[in-house]
Amino acid sequence: MSDRANTLAIETKGLVKTFGKTRAVDGVDLAVPAGTVYGVLGPNGAGKTTAVRVLATLTRPDGGEARVFGHDVVREADTVRSKVSLTGQYASVDEDLTGLENLILLGRLIGHRKAAAKRRAEQLLDAFGLTEAAGRQVKKYSGGMRRRVDIAASIIRTPEVLFLDEPTTGLDPRSRNQVWDIVRIIVAQGTTVLLTTQYLDEADNLAGRIAVIDHGKVIAEGTPGELKASVGSGSVHVRLRDAGQRGEAERVLSANLSLGVNLEADPVALTARVDGNGGGAAEQASLALAALARSGITVDEFSLGQPSLDEVFLALTDHPATDDAEKEAVA
Secondary structure, three states: OOOOOOOEEEEEEEEEEEEOOEEEEEEEEEEEEOOOEEEEEOOOOOOHHHHHHHHOOOOOOOEEEEEEOOEEOOOOHHHHHHHEEEEOOOOOOOOOOEHHHHHHHHHHHOOOOHHHHHHHHHHHHHHOOOHHHOOOEHHHOOHHHHHHHHHHHHOOOOOOEEEEEOOOOOOOHHHHHHHHHHHHHHHHOOOEEEEEEOOHHHHHHHOOEEEEEEOOEEEEEEOHHHHHHOOOOEEEEEEEOOHHHHHHHHHHHHHHOOOOEEEOOOOOEEEEEEOOOOOOHHHHHHHHHHHHHHOOOOEEEEEEEOOOHHHHHHHHHOOOOOOOOOOOOOO
16 A cells, blocks of 8 residues: 555545435545444444445545545545445445456456456455355356455455445344454555445444444444443343333333333343442442342342443443334435
8 A cells, every 4th residue: 555554545624425415425424444344333324325425435425524644535536536445334346247257357447458357357266265156147146246246346456445334234143253254354455445324333343443323423432442441341131031120120220220211022031220329330230130039029040240332331321222213315
């Protein structure tokens, strides 16, 4: 890479993009260190994809500034395009071609001679575990295989910045882990990755820093540990024997702990946040469990741990990160 590794790969100040009366991106400030994975976390409709399209020069902003390695995305769009690559939410390769044919074609389009394009294609197929499928049409690939070949297509020429827009949506756990491994390899080779996702575990596993975005605004930013610490020093996870007692358990926990109680999808499970004030988190959790017992509520399982990013998002927004009631506007 020609740019120094200690510079900012991406910087935005007051970035705005509107669609009619909707402010899809509403004053977003980002500072993404080079050579890292930076997560942009939020539900559908939060403004993540729109922000990526602005940074990739696919959409002009309506206000604010955005730079990639110091180059303005509007005034120096050609320079920015030479440094970035984008893998969107849906596969962009030709499904009627084989995996090998797709990658050779893209290599030729960016200027490689035929032999060099074939060597690069074979190298990427091998690195992504697709050599055996190289001669099959992409439409016969599994979802995970399509995603891998799509990411491979994005790095035919190694970019300085790779935008991954919800790269694992709809994938099974094994395929998601394969994509995560690929992202780690890409970053280890020096590329900066801006990852948008609505999966909190994905951001937790991959990103060194995370911006939480909702309704077009950044509502929190920091390392995963900093974000978790911001909503309390601990979290009590409780599973009851009787689902009919969950309402009473919620009342008891709310009365004995200073922070919120979250009802899990499991009908016998609750999670309560502990701030640690007035005693340690473990002591507060013990007192809360004793209160449940005094109320005649039987607890089959409990654990005390650090808050999850799910709890962080719920505390910040009052709704879960997987809420997809809104659909994001894109140009």
